[in-house]
Every structure is written in structure tokens, then in C-alpha cells.
Amino acid sequence: MSQAIAFYFLSACILGFAVLVITTRDTVHSVLFLVLDFLFVAALYVLLGAQFVAAIQILVYAGGIVVLYLFVVMLVNLKRPPEAHQDPHRRTNWGLALSVAVLVELAIVGGYSYARPAPAFAAPSPAAPFTGNTEQVGWLLYTSYLIPFEVASMLLLVAMIGAIVLAKREL
């Protein structure tokens, strides 16, 4: 019962801050609401018993990535005059079409999984010889999900090299 109350409270906060992120006029405030949002998502992870993921969520997203957002927002002056006139309806139409598409997709996925409970996503992993949260995450990453894990790290490496090449005028 108390779990359910906590879950609904946290979810309401997450959704509320998410709405504030996109409705706030001041960009810096909007980034701050994003940080709050990430913190509440971390709290949701704690509620699920995933302390490791929660700590990483705060460390990487709230403490790392959003700091960079904040840098960009503060350094790039966003209070410039609006761009040359464009047909405002065109963008609105596109937005409407996209949101309807996403909604339909969500409805299909939701209906499908409601009608037929999905089978377990991955093959049952070998029983982890550890009990701790962190150890189990590590165990899964290096056994069942080794290839996705390595592919993700490769992708990050490529992104890092790309950023360095772009940032350096001459190498």
C-alpha cells in the first residue's frame, strides 16, 4: 500500500516536472526542472530496489549531462529575436501528426501486451552467484548482455572520437 502511494506520488511529480520542462519560458529554469525530474526518476529506481541504477542515474544524468546542458544554455544566448516568419501552422500540423502517431503506437503496444503477456525478453540468465544489487548488474552485463554492452561502449568510443575530431581544428 505504502509502495503504491509512493509510486503514484513519484510518478505524478515526474510527469508534473516533465510538463514544466517544456512549458517554462526561461531555458535555465527548464533545465533545472529537468534535473528535478531526473532526481525523482532516481527515487523511483530506489523504490524498485535498484539502488545501483539510481546512483548511476544521479551521477550520469543529474550530475553530468545536465550540467553540460546548463553550460550550453548559459553560454549560448537564447534571448535573440525570433527568426524570419514561417508558416506557424506547418509546424503545428507536423507536431500534431507526430503526436497522433506516437499515441497510436502506444495504444497498439499497450493493447497487444495486455491481450497477450509478453514472454521473458531474454533467455533466463545463469543464476547469479551474488546477492548484492551492484554485483548482479555487473554479472548480467558480462554474461547475458555482453554483446549489447560491448556494442554500446563501442558506440560511445566512436562518439568521443567524433567529438574530438570536430572540436580540434587541426590534428
Place this chain on the structure above:
Amino acid sequence: MVDAVVIPLLKILIVLNATLVAVTYMVLLERKVIAWAQSRLGPMRVGPYGILQPIADAVKLMIKEDITPVRADKWVFTAAPIISMVPALIVYAVIPFGPKITIFGRQVSLYITDINVGLLYIVSVASVGVYGIILAGYASNSKFPLLASLRASAQLISYEVAVTLTLVSVILMAGTLSMVGIVDAQYNQHVWYVIAQPLAFVLVLVGGLAETNRAPFDLPEAEQELTGGFHTEYSGMRFALFFLAEYANMIVVSSVVTTLFLGGWLPPFPNTAPLHFLYAIPSWVWFFLKSFFFLYVFIWVRATLPRYRYDQLMRLGWKVLIPLAILNLVVTGIVKVMLL
């Protein structure tokens, strides 16, 4: 009921109050030690040897006029000191001041909680603290605080990488992220990690100095260049909150270094039988003695070393500390695999 609610609340109350008192007296200690280093007397007027000076300071800061600049971003300006202070205080939840002991026939642990991801919790909470500084600079709507806060955040992010990488090798040694677990591991392996991981110890100490914006890395507060730093526009109690956060962070860094490298609450050579009489001294006294040593080192360094230049600071962080941290990690990994 008593074990689940009353005792944790009591512990939180004690730790928070003790921290705040310790922080105010750290300010006095710093003024005294620096004064002695410069052949002065330091505060002498309030109480014998200036012992009541922190109280006078607190009263002064509380009754000072609180000014918000007209062009400032009011909400963020108010939130920034709070955002700096809160992470500095909630970190104490996982710092182990001692093991489980028996008080009045009841088992009580001398830490608020021992979570599985203790060290990671400290690192992630500390990484949120940087917002206080960035936002203070931004919300003041003034040139120098903004410059200082950009400097500070670049510095914090750079050194965070080095410190976190270094901590990984300690975690590798201990095989756990729990703070209590790390102390136990040092007991079971018969060695303080300052001996097993001397390079990591130096890296974390240097990184800790930078993370707390202390001399010689106190560029965000370089008075000569920035007329004060990111808190230039702050006054009264809000300024005091930044000040308190800095000292609270110093205590956190000292406690973490003590726990990771000096065996936390353990006496020296905890497994040597002839030295077992050292257990007569309570565990938390050992912890406070070791932490106090590092706090003294912080002040000592400030009184001794000149400030780094900004490019030197960045070069030290990225070209010296991070490669050394990675090297240390690789060597630790190889040694650990070969020995097991």
C-alpha cells in the same frame, strides 16, 4: 519501533548538529592555524583565545542585511545556497563513524545507514553539489560571479573524473561499494589501503582539495581576479550557507579519505596482537583523530602553497591525474587477478 524510527532519527539529529558545530569551529581553526603560520595570533577577543568567535560570527551573519540584486533571477538566487548546502549534509548518511556497539544493552551502529552502493552514493550526491555554484553565478546576473562559476564547474567536472576513476581501484581492492564493507575489507586484508594504494591515496587527496575548491585550487574564489568569486553578490545568511557548505565538504572529504585509506574506525595495525591495547580507545575517537589530521592538512596546504593558474589546474587534472588514475586502475586490476 524504537529500532526503526527513534534511533535513526536520533542519529540523524546528532550527526547534523555535530556537523554544523564542527563546521563553525573549522572556521575558527582555520583562522587560528593560518594566523600561527603567519606569526599572528588570530581571533583573541571573543572568549579566551577567541574560542567563542564562531558564535559571534554566526550572530553577525544572521542579523546582517540580506540583499538580492535587482536584476537577479530571484528563485534561482534563493535556491542556489540551499542546493550547495543540502548535498554536503546528506552525504553524512553513509559515513561510518564506528562499528556496531552496545549502548545501554542495545546494539547501535555508529553510522546512519550502510547501503550497498555507499561510495557511489557519495560520488553522485557530490556531483549534484556543483549546481549550487553554477546557479549562484548565473542567478546573480553579474559578470564576475558568472566567470567564477564557469571556472568552478569546469574544475569540478574535470576532477570528478579523476577522483571517481581512482575510487574504482579502491573498490576493486575491497570488492564492495559499501563504506562499512570497505573498512571491514581493510581489517580482513590486514592492511590500510594507504599502504596498498599509495598512488590512489595521493590522487584522491589532491582531487579532494580541488573538489572542495580549496587552496591551491581555489580559483573560483580568486579575489584578485574575480572580486570574490561566485558568491560575490550574496550577503548575510545566504553567503554563510556557501561558506558552511565548503567546510562541510571538507569534513566529508576527510571522512571519506579516512574511511577508504586509513581504515576508518580501526586503530593502527588492527590485527597485530601486541598492539591490541589500542582497542581500549573507542572506535569513533580513532575516526575523528584521523579525520582531524586531514582537516589540518587542508588548512596547512592553504597556508603553504600559492594558487594554481587556471591552465595549470586544467593541465594537472587532465594530463596528470586522469592518466595516473587509469594507470593505477590497470595495475590494481592486473595485481588482483594475478594474486587470486
